[in-house]
Amino acid sequence: MDKLASGKGGExxxxxxxxxxxxxxxxxxxxxxxxxxxxGARPDTMLHSALDHAGWALRSRIDGLLKPTGVNLTTLxxxxxxxxxxxxxxxxxxxxxxxxxxxxxxxxxxQRRRGPAV
Numbered sequence: 718m719d720k721l722a723s724g725k726g727g728e729x730x731x732x733x734x735x736x737x738x739x740x741x742x743x744x745x746x747x748x749x750x751x752x753x754x755x756x757g758a759r760p761d762t763m764l765h766s767a768l769d770h771a772g773w774a775l776r777s778r779i780d781g782l783l784k785p786t787g788v789n790l791t792t793l794x795x796x797x798x799x800x801x802x803x804x805x806x807x808x809x810x811x812x813x814x815x816x817x818x819x820x821x822x823x824x825x826x827x828q829r830r831r832g833p834a835v
Contacts (some may be wrong), residue, residue, distance in 0.1 A: 756762055780789050803815045 757766075776790055783789055783793070804810060
């Protein structure tokens with residue numbers, strides 16, 4: 718009875734209630750983590766994640782190539798989409814592909830001819 722009178726029993730009850738709340742939060746965290754693992758192990762989620770990762774890698778590679786010019790992919794995309802729409806409307810797919818391959822080949826040839834960058 719002395720403990721209750723001096724207030725130590727109240728501290729004990731508060732600490733016990735706090736520990737019970739922490740335990741409940743811990744259990745909820747475990748349930749949430751298990752649900753995330755289950756969701757992440759689904760084939761469609763894994764495919765979506767792989768596609769997101771591949772898209773991010775491609776975008777960062779393109780941004781790295783464009784860095785010396787001072788532009789990035791985000792600023793060029795509206796122009797590229799407009800150009801693609803124009804090509805589709807005019808049915809110029811094959812000539813555009815041939816022109817892009819020719820430009821890529823020319824760029825590769827000029828790069829090799831110039832030699833290694835110092």
